Amino acid sequence: MSAHTVVPGPDAAGEVDLIATAVLGCPAVVALDTGGLRMVATYLPGRRVVGVRTDEQLVEVAVVGALGVPVTGLDRQVRAAVAPYAAGRRVDLHVADLADPSVVAVPVPVPVGLTPP
Numbered sequence: 001m002s003a004h005t006v007v008p009g010p011d012a013a014g015e016v017d018l019i020a021t022a023v024l025g026c027p028a029v030v031a032l033d034t035g036g037l038r039m040v041a042t043y044l045p046g047r048r049v050v051g052v053r054t055d056e057q058l059v060e061v062a063v064v065g066a067l068g069v070p071v072t073g074l075d076r077q078v079r080a081a082v083a084p085y086a087a088g089r090r091v092d093l094h095v096a097d098l099a100d101p102s103v104v105a106v107p108v109p110v111p112v113g114l115t116p117p
Contacts, residue, residue, distance in 0.1 A: 015085060016042045016049045019059065022081040023051070028066050028074040033096035035062030040094060059086050062094040066101040 023029055032051025034041060040062035042049045053060040059082055065074045075093055082091050 015054060016044070016052050019054070019061070019082055019085050020049055020052045022085065023061055023063060023078055026074070026077040026081050027101075028069040028077045029063045030066050030099045030101050031064040033062045033064050033094075035060070035094045035096055054089070056089070058090050058092060060092045060094070062096050064097045064099050065095050067098050071095060 020032060023032065034050050040051055040053050040060050042053050051062045061078060061082060063074070063078065065071065074095065078093050079091055
């Protein structure tokens with residue numbers, strides 16, 4: 001385990017799912033993303049929620065943004081969506097890529113050495 005690996009508590013699944021749903025509801029967000037070399041994901045029993053990681057001090061979100069939307073607009077949308085769940089924690093946003101929002105599925109990159117779920 002790295003220093004950034006967090007073992008989620010019993011209510012983490014609900015929180016992470018709520019954050020992921022809220023972020024995906026932002027018009028400027030095309031998809032959640034793994035975040036690159038420093039994986040942004042929450043590992044839960046039997047599944048992995050890509051693009052959201054939380055701990056007591058931080059909410060991390062990694063997204064693919066919509067082409068044509070200024071990053072400042074994307075940032076405002078995501079922060080507003082996450083605010084009800086952040087509970088005073090810092091929110092870090094990683095924009096991993098930009099894509100055409102009309103694209104139905106955005107492939108999520110899998111780091112070398114890991115197999116897709």
